[in-house]
Amino acid sequence: MPKSITVNPADVRKKGTLEIPSIPLNSYVRNFAKESKLYGGNGLKAMLRDMIAIREFETMLNSIKIKGSWNGVEYNHRGPAHLSIGQEAAVVGQAAALDPDDFIFGSHRSHGEILAKCFSAARKLEPEALQKIMADFLGGETLGYAERIGHTDLASLAENFILFGTLAEIFARKAGFTRGLGGSMHAFFTPFGSMPNNAIVGGSADIATGSALYKRINGKPGIVISNIGDASMGCGPVWEAMMLASMDQYRTLWPESAGGAPPILFNFFNNFYGMGGQTSGETMGCRGAQEENPPRGQRPSPSRHHHLPHLRPLPLGRIQLPDQGRDRALAERGLDSGLRRLPRKE
Ligand SMILES: Cc1ncc(C[n+]2csc(CCOP(=O)(O)OP(=O)(O)O)c2C)c(N)n1
Numbered sequence: 001m002p003k004s005i006t007v008n009p010a011d012v013r014k015k016g017t018l019e020i021p022s023i024p025l026n027s028y029v030r031n032f033a034k035e036s037k038l039y040g041g042n043g044l045k046a047m048l049r050d051m052i053a054i055r056e057f058e059t060m061l062n063s064i065k066i067k068g069s070w071n072g073v074e075y076n077h078r079g080p081a082h083l084s085i086g087q088e089a090a091v092v093g094q095a096a097a098l099d100p101d102d103f104i105f106g107s108h109r110s111h112g113e114i115l116a117k118c119f120s121a122a123r124k125l126e127p128e129a130l131q132k133i134m135a136d137f138l139g140g141e142t143l144g145y146a147e148r149i150g151h152t153d154l155a156s157l158a159e160n161f162i163l164f165g166t167l168a169e170i171f172a173r174k175a176g177f178t179r180g181l182g183g184s185m186h187a188f189f190t191p192f193g194s195m196p197n198n199a200i201v202g203g204s205a206d207i208a209t210g211s212a213l214y215k216r217i218n219g220k221p222g223i224v225i226s227n228i229g230d231a232s233m234g235c236g237p238v239w240e241a242m243m244l245a246s247m248d249q250y251r252t253l254w255p256e257s258a259g260g261a262p263p264i265l266f267n268f269f270n271n272f273y274g275m276g277g278q279t280s281g282e283t284m285g286c287r288g289a290q291e292e293n294p295p296r297g298q299r300p301s302p303s304r305h306h307h308l309p310h311l312r313p314l315p316l317g318r319i320q321l322p323d324q325g326r327d328r329a330l331a332e333r334g335l336d337s338g339l340r341r342l343p344r345k346e
């Protein structure tokens with residue numbers, strides 16, 4: 001018999017308040033000794049190396065976009081290249097905590113995520129598995145190019161493979177990770193857990209949730225991360241994904257053996273911008289909502305607008321709608337009454 005859920009009007013219509021727990025912000029406390037113990041000296045050096053490799057990769061792309069050349073090599077790249085310079089630590093830190101079985105789905109700004117996840121997976125895979133993935137991919141075509149670039153061992157060959165496959169994809173070449181058909185915003189490499197990225201702002205929230213649901217239903221290992229920007233908080237589908245990921249039925253109706261809600265993490269890269277708008281203070285409403293709803297017991301400060309100049313009401317006197325201006329001009333010439341209202345037909 002299916003489980004059923006009773007909705008009791010006496011309960012659901014009872015007077016009450018909804019309490020929302022406070023959400024900690026910026027709560028990471030830096031502790032080098034602890035991190036060093038957790039990741040080891042070599043682990044930390046590998047992270048720094050990955051961060052520098054990603055910075056160099058994107059600095060090169062930037063040089064090609066801006067100057068049409070890099071290190072004396074001229075190249076006209078007509079496609080897009082959304083850089084994530086300054087966000088390297090976030091993607092490398094994330095990738096270091098993930099296993100090859102974990103999936104990440106990104107956005108239009110995902111070069112760093114692809115490289116970091118692939119570097120991390122290549123380091124964590126067994127050598128035979130790594131070799132086989134590279135040899136099997138596109139019949140060894142991408143590996144063939146990677147082998148022509150200087151390398152000393154399997155690890156440095158894998159690095160060549162990852163950098164070459166991603167770059168060839170960005171430059172729309174057929175040895176690229178998606179045969180050059182995707183380009184900068186649709187580069188990815190699924191065998192290492194770097195899943196398809198896409199340019200629809202917030203689009204990966206839903207796709208990643210579907211992927212996590214797939215993992216949960218089929219008992220597959222690993223978690224899924226949706227890597228999206230701060231401006232995607234303004235997109236309805238992102239909220240829809242978060243609702244789908246946290247439905248009550250995982251706890252109330254699904255058998256316990258299914259394992260509960262899908263294993264998803266929504267990660268918002270907060271770079272404080274969404275195209276030309278600043279999410280903080282301009283295009284989003286969270287600070288306003290926070291000010292209007294202070295924690296219980298605290299009254300809103302009468303001077304709150306001093307702290308939030310963007311919330312200060314516009315001085316009405318300065319606003320002049322075109323129609324008001326026209327009406328005033330007509331009134332001054334005594335023409336308004338005749339024009340504004342048509343005489344009623346008897
Ligand atoms: C659904 C949708 N709306 C608008 C756009 C145009 N667009 C491209 S990037 C962008 C801003 C994205 O900001 P954010 O999500 O914070 O990512 P960031 O560029 O800061 O990394 C917008 C609005 C789009 N690609 N998709």
Ligand SMILES: [Mg+2]
Pocket residue numbers: 229230231269270271272273274275
């Ligand atoms: Mg942003």
